[in-house]
Amino acid sequence: xxxIAQASLDRVxxxxxxxxxxxxxxxxxxxQDLREHAKGLERAQRKVxxxxxxxxxxxxxxxxxxxxxxxxxxxxxxxxIAQLAAHLGKFLDALPPHQMQLTTDDYLHGxxxxxxxxxxxxxxxxxxxxxxTPLSVVALVKQxxxxxxxxxxxxxxxRKRFDSLKYDVKRAEDVLYDIHLRGLxxxxxxxxxxTLVQRDGTSDAMLALLCGM
Numbered sequence: 164x165x166x167i168a169q170a171s172l173d174r175v176x177x178x179x180x181x182x183x184x185x186x187x188x189x190x191x192x193x194x195q196d197l198r199e200h201a202k203g204l205e206r207a208q209r210k211v212x213x214x215x216x217x218x219x220x221x222x223x224x225x226x227x228x229x230x231x232x233x234x235x236x237x238x239x240x241x242x243x244i245a246q247l248a249a250h251l252g253k254f255l256d257a258l259p260p261h262q263m264q265l266t267t268d269d270y271l272h273g274x275x276x277x278x279x280x281x282x283x284x285x286x287x288x289x290x291x292x293x294x295x296t297p298l299s300v301v302a303l304v305k306q307x308x309x310x311x312x313x314x315x316x317x318x319x320x321x322r323k324r325f326d327s328l329k330y331d332v333k334r335a336e337d338v339l340y341d342i343h344l345r346g347l348x349x350x351x352x353x354x355x356x357x358t359l360v361q362r363d364g365t366s367d368a369m370l371a372l373l374c375g376m
Contacts, residue, residue, distance in 0.1 A: 197250045204243040211236045219287045268321055271311075275324045278307050282334035289338060294347050301335045308332050 214233045221229055281300045288296035308328045316322040 197247070200243065200247040200250055204240070204247050207236065207240045207243045211240055219283070221291075223288075223291045223293055271321055272324065274307065275311075275328065278304055278328060278331055282331050282338065285335050285338040289342065289347075294342055297335065297338050297342060301332075301339050304328070304332050304335045 211233060214229070214236055218226060218229060281304055285297040285300040288294075288300075308331075311325045311328060314325075316325055
């Protein structure tokens, strides 16, 4: 590089570095506050993740009460997000609500992530003595898989994740096959109507609680 050009470039880089250093010194307390609030959000999020993971080991009768505990922890997460957003707004211009949109790809990715967890739900339901839930799981997984087959997906990340759905269908069907192989479906069919109504009411309450979070 020409010596004159190199000297000019060095001056520009020095000026940029000096301005950056001045900016960091000026906003150092704010950066530290932002970091502390981010750590608070991480702690609250980890707590919720642990509590959600405990659901798989609980009897079905204890799940509604445990969800109230999760809801209380979710309140802490929302408060941590609000505090973090208040500090982050000092550095970034927040988008208006009408500009914050959920893209179709994001929605489909989220739908696949939900279906990926359903076979595990079927397994834990059987462990808890619930032989009806796997029937619903198999039906739902098959419906989602069939719906994705209608889409004309490109050879991208979404297509690769769609390919994983066939394994979810197989895992869910394996659970249902084991239930029929051991004759547990007959035990489920012999359950009294009162138990079925009580379980359905509990499921509705759980769904309403989750939707209200």
